[in-house]
Amino acid sequence: MDAKSNMANEPQPREGESRKMEGLGLESVIQRAQIHDAQALGEIYRRYVRRVFGLCRYMLNSRESAEDATSEVFLKLQRSIESYDGSIPFPRWLLRVAGNQCIDALRRRQRGQKVFVEVEDGAVVVEAASSEPSPLGAVISTQEKAQVRDTIARLPENYRVPLVLRYYGELSYDEIAEELGLERNNVAALIFRAKQELRRRLAPRSK
C-alpha cells in the first residue's frame, strides 16, 4: 500500500539532456536522429506523435488501429529517417510516411479488395452551376467544426482518405496520388466529390 510513497522522486536519467533536446531546433534534432540518437528520436516522437495520431485516427476511423499505426510509424522512423533529405518540410514528410502506413493498414483490412477506386470520369468537369449546395460558409462555430469532423469521419473511405491527406496532412495532389496509387486527375475528382458529399450531408444543418 505504501509502494507509491516509497517511489523516490529521483531525477530521471539524462533528464538534462532531454531538456536540452526540447530547446533544439528541428533541424538539429533530425540530424541527431539520423545518427540514431535515442534522445532525438524520443523528441521527434514527443513533438509529432499527436499530429501523426490525428492523421491515422482520421484515416483509419478507429482509435485502436490508429494507435497501432502510430506506433508502427515511429518504429519504422528509426530506420527510415535516414532517407529524409530535407527536400520537403519534415512534418509533411512524416505525415506522408504516416499516410502510407495507414493506406497499407486499410488495404490489409480489406484484403484484396481495392480500397481506392478510380472515378470513371476522373477529369470530367462538373459544372459550376450545378444544383449542389454552395461551398460551406466560413463563419462556423467550434461546435459546428465538430460536426464537420464527425461528418468527415463518416464519409466513405474513398472520399475520406484523400480529403484528410489534403486538408490535415497538407499533401499535394501528386503526393496523394502517389500514396493511393491513383492518377492525379482521379485524386482531384475524389477530393472534389468528397467536398460535394460533405456539403450535401451538412446542408440540412447549416444555416
Place this chain on the structure above:
Amino acid sequence: MECYSEQTCALAVDGELAPDEAQRLRDHLLTCRRCRELVDALRAENRLLSESLQELPEEAPSPAGFSHLRRSWVWGDLAVLAVVLALGSITSIWFDGLSIPAALEWFNPFSASGRANLLFTLFDQFASGGTAMLTDYAAVVGFVSLLLLLGGGALLLARGRRRQPGLRLLIVLLAFSLPSFGLERRDAESVTVAANETVDDTLVAAGNTVRIEGVVNGDLIAFARTVEVLGTVKGDLVTLSKRTVVSGTVEGRIYTFSESLDLDGLLAHNLYGVAQSLRVNDRGHVGEGVVAAAGDVTLEGDVKRSVNILASGNTDVSGTIGRDLTISGVSLTLTNTARVGGNLSARLRQMNEAHIADGATIAGKRDIQVHVRESQFVRPRFYFHQAVWFAAALLVGWLGLVLFPAFFRATTQEVGSGWLSLGLGVAVLTGAPVAMIVAAITLVGFPISLMLLALYLTAIYLAKIWVGAFLGQILLKPSGSTKGDWFLGLLLGLLILTVVRFIPYLGGLVHFGVVCLGLGAFAVHLYRASRPAITA
C-alpha cells in the same frame, strides 16, 4: 469570356492548377464577380476543413495521455484478471483430478517461489481434498445458474460491449458460463486431444497433464500440473497449473495462473498472467498486449501492443514490443535486438539494474525511476499513516461497541474459541469468495454477491478489532466488563498487533492468523446467534 467550372476553381484554390492556367484564371477573376465569389467561398471552405480537422476530437491523446489512458485500462484488466483467477479457483472444485504434492521441501513460505508454491499447493488441496459436499452443491447451483444465465447473459451481451470494468467483469463471468452450455469435461490422469481430433465445445480439462495436439473450437479451461497446447485453441485459454506451455496457436486470450508459462507459438489477443516465470520465446507472438505479475520475465518474441509487468525478479527483453513497456521490478535488461514502439517506463530497485544495450530501439520516451525499498521506517509519513490507521481502527471499534454492544462483546469472546475460530476463519476466508462467485454467476445473485463482498471485506477489517480487544482483555484481566474496560483492552491489543505486523515474515503470518481468528469468531457468533435460543 466564359466562366470557369467549380472544379477548376477548386484546383486553383488548392494551388494545383498549372501556372499558365492559374494566371488566366486570376485575370478572369479581375473582371468576373461570380467566379470571384466562388473562389472566395471555396477558399473559406478549405480553411474550414483544415481548421476542423486540426482540432482533434477530445479522445485524441497527447503523448502523456497515451500512458494515462492505458494505465486506467490496466486497472480494469487487473480486475478482470482477479475475477478470472477467483473463478478458476471455483471451477477447480468441480474436479478431483489433482493430487497433493508429495514433496514438501519446497514448502517454504519464506521465499518468493515458496509463497507461490504455497498458493499452488492450497489450490491443489482445495481441488482434491474433502470438497465432495461443496462439489455437489456447486454442481446444483451451477446448473441452475446456467439456465438463468442463458437469458440474462444474452440480454447483457446484446447491449453492446461497454468498456467499464464492472460490466466487463460481468461479461467475463458470463462468457465463462455461457459456452459451458456446450461444455465438455474431461477428467483423467492425462487428458489428450490428439492431433486428428477436434473438440467443438469449450473443453474443461483436469488431470496431471493436459495436452492439446488437435483443435479445440471453444475455450480451453485446464487445471493440471502441466498444460501443453501444441495444436489450436480457437477461444480463450485459461490455465491453473504448475507449468503451461503454448507452442501451438491460441486465437483468443490467455489467462494463466501458473508457476511457469512458456509461449512459443501464436497468441492472437492479450496475455494475462500470474506466474513465477513468464517467457515469450523467440518464436512466440502476442497479437495484443501482456499484463502480468511474475517473478522473472523473458520476452524474446513479438508483442504487438503494450506490456505491463509487475515483476519480483528480472525482466529481459530481446524481442519487439509494439507500444509501451511499463515494468516495476528488480532489474530490466534490453538487449541489442529489443524494440519498443512506445514509451519505456520502469521502476527498479537501483538505477544500475537497468541494462539497456546501445542497439536497443525505443521509439518513445525513457522514464526509469528508482524504487527505494528500505525507506519505509525512516519516513515520518509512514508513522503518520500508521497513526491514522490505528486511530481509525480504534474509532471503528468504539463505534461498534456503542452501536452493537452485545454483538461486539460476544464476537470478542468467541475469539477465545481458539482453534475452532482459526479453522473456521481459514474456511471462511477461502470459501467466501467461492460462495460469492457462485452467487455472482446467477444474475439474480449478483447483488447478493456484492453485498456478501462488502460484508466479507468489512469482517476482514473488523477482525483485528475483535482479536485486539480479546488480546487486551487477556493481558489486562479487567475486573469489570464496562465499555471502558473493553476499549482499553482494544487500545492495548491493537497497539500490539500493529507493532507485531511489522516484524519481517512473522508479522505477515500473525496478520494472517489475526484475520482468520477474527473472521472465525464472527462466523461462530453468527452461527450461535442463528440457532434458536434455548430458554432456561
